[in-house]
Amino acid sequence: MNPHHDAPLRSANRDLQEIEKKMDRRRFLTKTSLGIGSLALGSLMGMEKIFPGNPQTPPQLSESANGLAGLPHFMPKAKRVIYLFQAGGPSQLDLFDYKPKLVDLHGQELPESVRDGQRLTGMSADQSSFPMTSSAFKFQQYGQSRAWVSELMPHTAELVDELCFIKSMQTGQINHDPAITFFQTGHQLPGRPSMGAWLSYGLGSDNQNLPSFIVLVSKDAVLDQPLYARLWGNGFLPSQHQGIQFRSGKDPVLYLGNPENYEGEDRREMLDYLKSLNEVQLDTYGDPEINARITQYEMAFRMQTSVPEVTDMSSEPDWVYEMYGEESRDPGTYAANCLMARKLIEKDVKFVQLYHQGWDQHGNLPGAIKNQCKKTDQATAALIKDLKQRGLLEDTLVVWGGEFGRTVYSQGTLSPDNYGRDHHPRCFTKWMCGAGVKPGITYGETDEFGYNVVKDTVHVHDLQATILHLFGIDHEKLTYKHQGRRFRLTDVEGHVVKGILT
Known part of the structure; x- marks a missing residue:
């Protein structure tokens, strides 16, 4: 001894x-x-x-840093995911879902048979009429896939043959908070684990010096709708699986650095002693959350070295900044966060979640959406190009989209320079690319008004099931028992969308 x-x-x-x-x-x-x-x-x-x-x-739980025993259930196509969440609800009718008939129908009343008694938000429930408005922007077909893209997205348009557009997305939530919560956790009420937490819990981490789930929030976005930390929370899963937000500035993770005049050897000695205390508590009480606490302290210690390294942009050449756009030199902007996402997945971080607010455009949509696209289009396209040229797109899944779409009918004026659109959960567009997703296709179809899905509906739970499937996970088998019930990300629904998979 x-x-x-x-x-x-x-x-x-x-x-x-x-x-x-x-x-x-x-x-x-x-x-x-x-x-x-x-x-x-x-x-x-x-x-x-x-x-x-x-x-x-x-x-004890059969869980380790390498995930649960028996996972993945089958050979995965994806090792990592970058989810570019455009919070607020981008207007699919002004970006990707081209409806030329609306030019002739501009100003006419949306037929009641098309609305079919749909639930409306408080912003348009008291409207006496529902005049349709066409897009103020020109559309054009691009690539061999002949995908329609608005003039607002010239950089994305160059990459349509890499993308899989899903134009038949549908959700049951019509207001922002429950809709975003639904996409991130599989339920409209807070308290469930987020998608990144589920992946961390099931598959563990491929880099023991960084969290498996990291969150980036644009500092240059319009703060029209709030974001809450529970959107990347662990819910009832062990707490080491929650997302860790990286901030801009000299301290990407708060309280990670040592206090003044406190050396690394002191921190190591303190953590060793604290670990001993926690292990005695674990032996006494058997509480698995004590294990999570030990894991988090150890990860924080390793991150003191790994985080400054991965957030150091000084080695990036000028041509990379030029590709992502000038704002990529400013830490915390959407462009800089896209570049940071690439650096994180190079370090095998499993789930990188970007949030960019500002797409909630009930009025002055033309001007507002133009500014949003200017901030995001180039950097988004640069991320795809960058991943591909480095051989990372083969096993990195990229997802782009918001919590719902926008209505064909206008709020406010019908001026081509100043119309607005309300929330629309019945149909909207997302796109995916990379690991195991068919490139250069459009899946699903909406009616001539862009109001209802007429072919291949994809529900939120279907998208979640498909993402898990790409990681080699059967969404019905990744469960966690809590309060007497076995929970899963897709709740009691969800089907893998096989039509978009290679």
């Missing part, structure tokens, strides 16, 4: 014993009553039936 090695553990045991001595009456009665009950049950059933194997130790 090494006396120096065991000293921290003996000290930790003494400290915990002191804590136990100070236990209050309520906790004492709770612990002893539960203990007596367990002993009685054990004498009746046999301890091995309660705790199989070693009767002294409850079984």
Whole structure:
């Protein structure tokens, strides 16, 4: 026995014993009553039936840094995903879903038979009429796939043969918060684990020095709708699977650096002692969240070296900045975050989530959407090009889109320079590319008004099931038991969209 090695553990045991001595009456009665009950049950059933194997130790979750045993369920196509979430609801009618008939129908009333009693938001529920408005922007077909793209997206238009447009997306949520929450967690109410947390829980991490789930939020976006940390939270999964937000500036992760005059050796000694305390607590109580706490402290220590390295942009050549756009030199902008996303997946971060707000355009849509596209189009296209030229697009999935679309009918004026569109959950457009997704196709179709899906509906749960499938996961089998029920990302729905897969 090494006396120096065991000293921290003996000290930790003494400290915990002191804590136990100070236990209050309520906790004492709770612990002893539960203990007596367990002993009685054990004498009746046999301890091995309660705790199989070693009767002294409850079984732990079969989980490690490498994910759950038995996953992936089959050979994956994707190793990483970059999700470019455009918060607010981009107008598919002004970007990708070209409806030439609307030019002739401009100003006419949307037929009641088309609306079919659809639920409306509070912004348009009291409208006396629903005049249709065509797009103020020109569309053109591009590439061998002949995909329609608005003049607002010239850089994306160059890459249509790499993209899979899904024009038949549909959701049941009509307001921002529940709609974004639904896309990220599979349920409109907060509290469920996010998609990135599910992937981290199921598959673990491929880089032990960085979190498997990292979040980037544009600092240069229009802050029209709030974003909440629960959108990248772990819900009821162990807390080490929550997304970690990287911020712009000298401290990408808050409280990661050492305090002034505090050296790395001091931090290591403190963490070793803290780990000993936590291990004693784990042996005493068997709470799996203690394991998560140990894991998080260790990850934070390793990130003190890995985060400054991965966020250092000084080695990027000028031609890379020129490709992503001049704003990519300004940390925290959408362009800089796209470049950062590429650097993170080069380090095998499994899930990188970008949020860019500002697409909620109830009025002055033409001017507002033009500014949004100017900030995002070039950098988005540059990310795809960059991934492809580095051989990363083969196993990196890229997803672009918002929480819903916009209506064909106008809010406010019918001026080509100043119309607006309300939220529209019945049909909208997303695109995907990379790992296992068919390039250069358009999947799904909407009616001539761009109001209803007429072919190949893709529900939110279908998209989630498909993303998990690309990672080699059967979405019905990745579950977690919580409060007596087995939960999953897709709840009780979802089908893999096989028509978009290679």
